[in-house]
Amino acid sequence: MVLDEAAAPSDPRRQRRLDGGRLRRALTCSLVAILVILGIHALVGGSDAVAPFAVQPHTASGLVGILTAPLLHGSWDHVLSNSIAILILGTLAGSVYPRASLRALPLLWLGSGIGAWLLGHQGEHHLGASGVTHGLMYLTLTLGILRKERSAVAAAMIVFLLYGGMVMAVLPLQEGVSWQSHLGGAIAGVVSAFLFRHADPAPPRRIYSYELEEDEETGSE
Numbered sequence: 001m002v003l004d005e006a007a008a009p010s011d012p013r014r015q016r017r018l019d020g021g022r023l024r025r026a027l028t029c030s031l032v033a034i035l036v037i038l039g040i041h042a043l044v045g046g047s048d049a050v051a052p053f054a055v056q057p058h059t060a061s062g063l064v065g066i067l068t069a070p071l072l073h074g075s076w077d078h079v080l081s082n083s084i085a086i087l088i089l090g091t092l093a094g095s096v097y098p099r100a101s102l103r104a105l106p107l108l109w110l111g112s113g114i115g116a117w118l119l120g121h122q123g124e125h126h127l128g129a130s131g132v133t134h135g136l137m138y139l140t141l142t143l144g145i146l147r148k149e150r151s152a153v154a155a156a157m158i159v160f161l162l163y164g165g166m167v168m169a170v171l172p173l174q175e176g177v178s179w180q181s182h183l184g185g186a187i188a189g190v191v192s193a194f195l196f197r198h199a200d201p202a203p204p205r206r207i208y209s210y211e212l213e214e215d216e217e218t219g220s221e
Contacts, residue, residue: 026094115184
């Protein structure tokens, strides 16, 4: 027999409502982000107009892309692939670590662009949200290692099962893929995990029946 700590002093349904609320908020935010990048791509995707807003390494004008490039994509395949990753990784990270994910997002965004700007080759144009999704993946993995809670470990295992290939995508193994932005996002994800590992409270600890029996025996002596 296993009892939840929240079940003794309070209604366990309250904890389920809180968990459900976090999941709904994370899912809603992920869907809004997807709608934004889909809408932008429908308006300007694939045109020459997006080039000035991509990350252009080692140029002053290319710094603008650090802020705008994650919103832009080169093709529908590109934007749809990143949309699926945003839906899964954003919902998972945002529901398990809502505070840490919110605080980490600016670092993941900037880290992916800075990585592309510093490590890319002059004349290249880097765009897409994959650097941010890599950051979310590394954030969730690292938090699972650092926190060691059941929900944290479960989230890390799910992420690795679905997107374990991202671990190697930070290396220059595939032509035409911005591994530089992936690496920047991944580094930002790991750093964010260390910085914000205590931002979200630990889930209620489960109390086992034998612990209650020991407490009763101690109280009766």
